[in-house]
Amino acid sequence: MDLLTKFSETAGKHSPLEEEIRKLPLPVSSVFVGKDGKVRPAAFRETDMKLVCKGHERIAEVFPRTVEKCRNIVLEAVPFGDTPVPEGKRVAVLFSGGPAAGGHNVLAGLAIALGEKNTLYGIRRGPKGLINGDLFEIRKENIRSIINIGGFDYLGTDRTKIKTDRQFAQVKETVVENKLDGLVIVGGDDSNTNAAFIGEYLQAEGIGCSVIGIPKTIDGDMAAGKFLPISFGFDTATKIFSELVGNLNQDAASAVKYYHFVKLMGRTASKITLEVALQTKPAIALISEEIAEKNMSLEQIVDYIVKIIARRRIRGINHGVILVPEGLVEFIPEMRRLISELNACLAEYERDIHDLPTLENKREFLYPLLSPQSAQLMASLPPDIQEMLILDRDDHGNVKVSQIETEKLLIDKIRFRMSEMKRHADRFFGEGEGKIAATPEQIDGFQKATLSTQSHFLGYEGRSSKPTKFDAAFTFLLGLTAGSLVLAGKTGYMAAVTDFDRGGRILALPLVGLITAEMRKGKEEFVIEKSLVSLESASFKAFSLNRDQWSEQDLFSSPGAIQYWGPTSRQIPVTVALDQGYPDFRDFNLGPEKAIELE
């Protein structure tokens, strides 16, 4: 057969790598291994650990049946023992929200846990499919093509939030019509909160269907200390981003002329940025949580960056990589104030502003309504960002904060400041508080240097990669855990794995112990709080202790591509290893590897 024919036969996702990684064995924690050495479900026992969030009284009112049943106690998996595995159970699973690497291995884990005598259904296109009853049977042999493969495409996904009475009734209809004994929801904080509501609702309706959540988000902000070191997808996404940022580091040092500004996905926490910074050691990495904590203004951030660029230039380094978290703008206190003032104005004067014919009229109308500080800040933003703040609205009539091109805003401001420094060098260089020590030749060099920039946004390419060996193992265990919980008749739990360095410990976290009640804009909201970067954490300390050295000496790293074989294939996020107190991040241990039987 000639190569053209061979090549034409590769259509349909069969890359050489995918052909091989489907065959890879997966580690399995001992609790899932029977006496015969086969992978099987686990049973659960109560631990002496409880999960209780602030405002628990209110949660107990809203989720009375779930709270009564689980008593906020964390469960731990134990070997199933000699009792026969339940049979005839029907379990459906859906993906919710943005893709994350490893979703397909959750299906693999579920299929293996349920075995031949129970039935697994896939729900197409997320919550929307649950509402519409769009289910299909997943057989063990279907798993063969998707095991260890990235993406959510086997089921699809969707962002519908199940809120209305009508939607809950539709969910009930799907559960009843399909005689489901279990519903597994793979999603982020919103979806897991939704899972808790569905679980409570089905109990109230007298329907015996277990609802189990699986923690997914590449952002890394769904975590709960020692109970949930990380959600799945974070390891893969940060490794892809670290590969690319590492390459840009190497390219910057090679081409010796560019500053690459890299915005990293993650609208709330800067956990992705922190992990990528530790992996790649760039010239600069901004951490939103630190900027909020230190109450830094936009001008102070610009000042911080420009001074590093200037000091590097003086040391002969005119290139580098600057990491910017996607959610930065909302963590700059003065920007938050401006945006909240704008939102208030736009709500109160919606009609007036709408009726004004030109952008200039709207501007004239708006400025006097702002506080002087916010007006000054607004006026100091580039024209296209001002225009966007005035004209673009989301569905709730608010400013579209996520649309602000933060990295371009920074580049713009940095250019102005650099020009100022070149023209008024005496104010910035020399002896004295806040000035940069430099010889006349060094100042001359700085004045002659140009700032060439490139901006990048990394996000989508990290969501649907093939999972790393860690994420593949982690998600397979999460699937086994969720399947086991359903077989054990548990409801209202989130599957979790801890102790990545010691074989893996399998937990079930009561969802009601993760949810808090909050007043937001005068409305009560139930949320799983995002886990932000703590300035007290070991991972942030590792960053803050080392960053000045990285800036000054260009000590970057380039971690390279995700490996599936060889000595570097078993790494976990360095932030997770530091914060969990593991001895290393270069070799996880989630149990001995097993070939997964999918015949």
Added chain:
Amino acid sequence: MDLLTKFSETAGKHSPLEEEIRKLPLPVSSVFVGKDGKVRPAAFRETDMKLVCKGHERIAEVFPRTVEKCRNIVLEAVPFGDTPVPEGKRVAVLFSGGPAAGGHNVLAGLAIALGEKNTLYGIRRGPKGLINGDLFEIRKENIRSIINIGGFDYLGTDRTKIKTDRQFAQVKETVVENKLDGLVIVGGDDSNTNAAFIGEYLQAEGIGCSVIGIPKTIDGDMAAGKFLPISFGFDTATKIFSELVGNLNQDAASAVKYYHFVKLMGRTASKITLEVALQTKPAIALISEEIAEKNMSLEQIVDYIVKIIARRRIRGINHGVILVPEGLVEFIPEMRRLISELNACLAEYERDIHDLPTLENKREFLYPLLSPQSAQLMASLPPDIQEMLILDRDDHGNVKVSQIETEKLLIDKIRFRMSEMKRHADRFFGEGEGKIAATPEQIDGFQKATLSTQSHFLGYEGRSSKPTKFDAAFTFLLGLTAGSLVLAGKTGYMAAVTDFDRGGRILALPLVGLITAEMRKGKEEFVIEKSLVSLESASFKAFSLNRDQWSEQDLFSSPGAIQYWGPTSRQIPVTVALDQGYPDFRDFNLGPEKAIELE
């Protein structure tokens, strides 16, 4: 030692992957292996193959000494035999132009070929360093930290073109002062042409210094059929891009809402786009050479894309990836005409246009000077692109074609066309020539669907990655070849490797056989012609035979990350394998692997 301490010690490029890949053995073609099994230089013999470009008479006039000496005959490496390896030679090497993966292994190959008894020098910052005499000695033990590692940062690089008499004299000074016996220039077509000029010049000056070129460019457009299947860096860059495009394919199918428009680096040939298309099988890939050949207009390209989007929508697919080569605009014949008319006007009326105060005045002035076709095309472009065409000039006063955001231009035009199709569905759907067959429900579905787009540019992240196993091996052999050529006293050759499927054949191509003389804007220019995508090639046929199927059925592939261990680590570009007639692209053979001794 705790993890924080361990972590802090990793500063300075020591990622776990880099620590390991430095130890990897490299394949070595038999011609470089001595009887004792050690790696050593080769000797050269003349083959019966000649390389002669069109206009050779003129080349023979410009490079009389080189042509007389090499007689355009291709040399082939043969084992060195029992004669002792020359000693006391001094050889310098430089990187020129944009980084490409594998540059450091060229240094490794040179160091090994020269051995202990000769001296290797690195030239800092490319041609500029050659002019300024900025050299430093590279010892074998220095190679240990850079072998198999990406980037050009060990030497740095630069884009200075050596043109003036003064510059040639400075090069001579560097060569004479440092008593260089050899000069190795790692670069693209321009740099290799420059190498030929320097070689001729040094001969004319009576200086016995070999000048050898090494073919580097990620763009893949420096190639010469069976003599030079590919330049180094292409394999690595296209694998990085294919990884990312594959991930976006997977993400598009998972999130089921986006079309990702991906612009791929490469200002001339679409070779990168063709390779990435074969690797990833996207919804659409545009090949500039085909568009030029078929004389397609911008509107026809938009039409082609929109019809595929519509047909996919009818089949229930509302997502996908669209690949756009960076150089597209210059291959659209009508755009070429517009740009050349604009350049002519701007040259003739430079002063007039400059003196007009506003953009609107300039526009009024320019339009009557264009042909009606070009005026219409110009007027149909988005305002910011019109503005850019009128205002932005490069150093030669020409339109900055490379700055045109082609993917955004296409997105803009596609949106208009889709709206038109939705409003006037009867003109686009139904029976008849060029119409799309669809049921009323399908048309309704199309009218309700929204087009969500994301645009990406892939380039810098592919230039400085760690080299693939292929590029690492290829560049090591190129370094061995260049070192051997210098020791053999050869000048005016480019190192080349062929037969990647059969142990590697080592060639030296006469540079004067690759260079043509061309009249460009009334000026004679000497160039190595870019190798474009041939519509007759096996690789293009593999694409054109399969692309409709990929568009219609979403049969994408996701090749995943570059591997350094395991069964998928030895791939080469599929376009190269197809065009060279190799039996497969999944396992190269460049000789048995040898541990490289760098003590």
